[in-house]
Amino acid sequence: MRLGPRQILVLFVIGALGGLAGDQAHVASGATHYIDHSLPFIWRSEIWFPVAVGLGTVSVADLRLRLAPPQAPFDLREAVVGIASVLAIYAITAIVTDEATGSSVLLVTMLAALVAARFADGWPALVCGAAAALFGPAIEIAVVKADIASYGSNVDGLFGVAPWLPMLYFSFGVVVARLAEMASGDCTHG
């Protein structure tokens, strides 16, 4: 692990809070629905969800730092833009729940391309985005198969999860890669 305890904690909290904020939108709009209620809920999420997003955030950040040396220095404004961009796309996926798949997937894919063009420093960030786009939906497909949660009937076309889900995770992976660089830079100077 290339991250110190403080960096791990900060990235975990950012991921968990972002996951809670986005998931409440998905639940509110009917994009997703929790079938299982055996564990406590925080806001509108069963507790494993923010924990999983937090762990995913730390994992992608660690992957980024293993791929190549960090180059981006810490920049609060840049961090705000990255996090707000991903959460805006998260909210948009909730809002387009009732829309035709062809429209929603095109929009989310183009927004993911804009995020990549803005934040990817090259192949390491794209690898992080691709890894998130692969493993994130794979885990969610397993969650749906296990009847723990489900996607709405208009957004379950990709093995039970939403067709735009890989592109949402891709944006997440690219931005977390940038956050990892910043966190690492912060570590060096701190």
Added chain:
Amino acid sequence: MRLGPRQILVLFVIGALGGLAGDQAHVASGATHYIDHSLPFIWRSEIWFPVAVGLGTVSVADLRLRLAPPQAPFDLREAVVGIASVLAIYAITAIVTDEATGSSVLLVTMLAALVAARFADGWPALVCGAAAALFGPAIEIAVVKADIASYGSNVDGLFGVAPWLPMLYFSFGVVVARLAEMASGDCTHG
């Protein structure tokens, strides 16, 4: 007042026209509805509305110049980006009138964060945004209580006004702070 007569007039007109453009979207989508019709209407707004937005624009601009010296020079392209960003968010609030509150508030809040990251020069702009986020909705709540206008039943959850209203006003305040700097710089060079 730190603004000259020409600057006051330009800012008032920008605010009034922007208010008319956004308000027609709110009325068209059913986000808002005028109960009172005792005064003349311009486009789809009762005349006090564009006047109030124009005065609010001048007031926030004056606040910005009292808080700290202006630093941003006049830049037409920057002014277009700022105004178009706020009006795009204004249009989006109209479009999400029928959406779940959790989704629409998350989206508008994240877009407001992007506007702040792009346009805020520091605490003076954030104070202007916060002032607009406080006084704008407060005045609208009074308008609703006075039965002059009302918000739609899906967007009246914040004391009768829309829950995303403070974030829309925040964006407005941050951008007007930047316009105030530009107007002032224009004055110096003119």
Added chain:
Amino acid sequence: MRLGPRQILVLFVIGALGGLAGDQAHVASGATHYIDHSLPFIWRSEIWFPVAVGLGTVSVADLRLRLAPPQAPFDLREAVVGIASVLAIYAITAIVTDEATGSSVLLVTMLAALVAARFADGWPALVCGAAAALFGPAIEIAVVKADIASYGSNVDGLFGVAPWLPMLYFSFGVVVARLAEMASGDCTHG
């Protein structure tokens, strides 16, 4: 023609693929509907549509290079941002098919203003945008009058086509002008 065969081919393909991606969203959302089925379909478009968009892309690019010397060098990231911005707006026009015209036109117009502020190098790009905003909808109006295709009942208010269509074409024209500059620069260095 100021473009070489390779530049013409690349621009035609970008335009045709972008047209296909956007048109499937318009068809999926019900914004547009093909009445005529006498020619083969690719994805969800009758074959003349991607051909027309490809030819339009080459025509606007040629116009740009006739107006003024190219100034922007080739930049893959910039090309991605331009193309993704136009296709995101294309997707948004599909998504707002059911919305009030006042809201959707305001949103698309403001997004077009943001594209212009980001990509227009001055009057040549604006002329390309204006030419696209004039001829594109004019051709589509002729297509509708010929009963080859039609717009949905909520988005046919501009002589049978959508009121936001000129602004979508304007964004297209401005970005194609930039792509033309890049393609030309690529030619010089290649």
